[in-house]
Amino acid sequence: xxxxxESGGGLIQPGGSLRLSCAASGFTFSSYAMxxxxxxxxxxxxxxxxxxxxGGSTSYANSVxxxxxxxRDNSKNTLYLQMNGLRAEDTAVYYCAKGDRGDILTxxxxxxxxxxxxxxx
Amino acid sequence: xxxxTQSPDSLAVSLGERATINCKSSRSVLYSSNNKSYLAxxxxxxxxxxxxxxxxxxxxxxxxxDRFSGSGSGTDFTLTISSLQAEDVAVYYCQxxxxxxxxxxxxxxxxxK
Numbered sequence: 001x002x003x004x005x006e007s008g009g010g011l012i013q014p015g016g017s018l019r020l021s022c023a024a025s026g027f028t029f030s031s032y033a034m035x036x037x038x039x040x041x042x043x044x045x046x047x048x049x050x051x052x053x054x055g056g057s058t059s060y061a062n063s064v065x066x067x068x069x070x071x072r073d074n075s076k077n078t079l080y081l082q083m084n085g086l087r088a089e090d091t092a093v094y095y096c097a098k099g100d101r102g103d104i105l106t107x108x109x110x111x112x113x114x115x116x117x118x119x120x121x
Numbered sequence: 122x123x124x125x126t127q128s129p130d131s132l133a134v135s136l137g138e139r140a141t142i143n144c145k146s147s148r149s150v151l152y153s154s155n156n157k158s159y160l161a162x163x164x165x166x167x168x169x170x171x172x173x174x175x176x177x178x179x180x181x182x183x184x185x186x187d188r189f190s191g192s193g194s195g196t197d198f199t200l201t202i203s204s205l206q207a208e209d210v211a212v213y214y215c216q217x218x219x220x221x222x223x224x225x226x227x228x229x230x231x232x233x234k
Contacts (some may be wrong), residue, residue: 059221107176109163
């Protein structure tokens with residue numbers, strides 16, 4: 001059974017940093033792209049970042065480029081999102097999701113339950 | 122960036138009736154080399170993560186009821202629920218994965234009339 005469990009969310013002051021983790025199980029982690037998608041309270045879905053199965057290709061939304069870094073450790077079956085220079089508008093539930101192939105350009109077939117990040121003083 | 126525009130924002134449909142959601146992309150998401158449209162549909166129920174329903178614009182994900190169908194190509198797409206059930210109350214999103222940044226439509230809320 002595929003499982004994705006996010007952790008690392010919480011309350012952080014503007015300008016601060018936070019690292020989210022997503023522990024994956026139930027599939028061959030290195031074979032599939034992974035992504036982070038966020039949802040601000042009461043709003044729609046916003047794609048944040050994606051990484052290929054090998055980790056060799058990454059991509060970011062314009063809104064986070066230069067502040068967030070996506071990475072993965074295929075030996076630990078874990079996806080990460082390092083978030084720096086956090087702003088109030090980064091407040092959201094952050095979901096990790098599994099791609100249905102190794103390329104970032106794919107649909108995402110399994111999703112975690114999400115972790116809430118609140119940026120506020 | 123490719124902009125995805127969904128319509129309507131919300132709709133109320135009677136149980137057993139058809140629900141139709143539209144999604145339009147600002148550029149074609151059809152990849153000519155494989156003739157596939159890089160378009161997915163997701164369902165999100167309150168308090169839950171999104172669920173993949175349809176990919177490649179018209180391929181139903183495993184386990185998704187056959188009352189859900191996707192159609193369209195290029196820039197214009199439709200998600201149809203042929204006979205609305207109570208458990209289909211949700212927000213539905215289209216997403217293009219033709220190019221990065223991947224982008225979602227604004228969502229369509231489906232309710233029971």
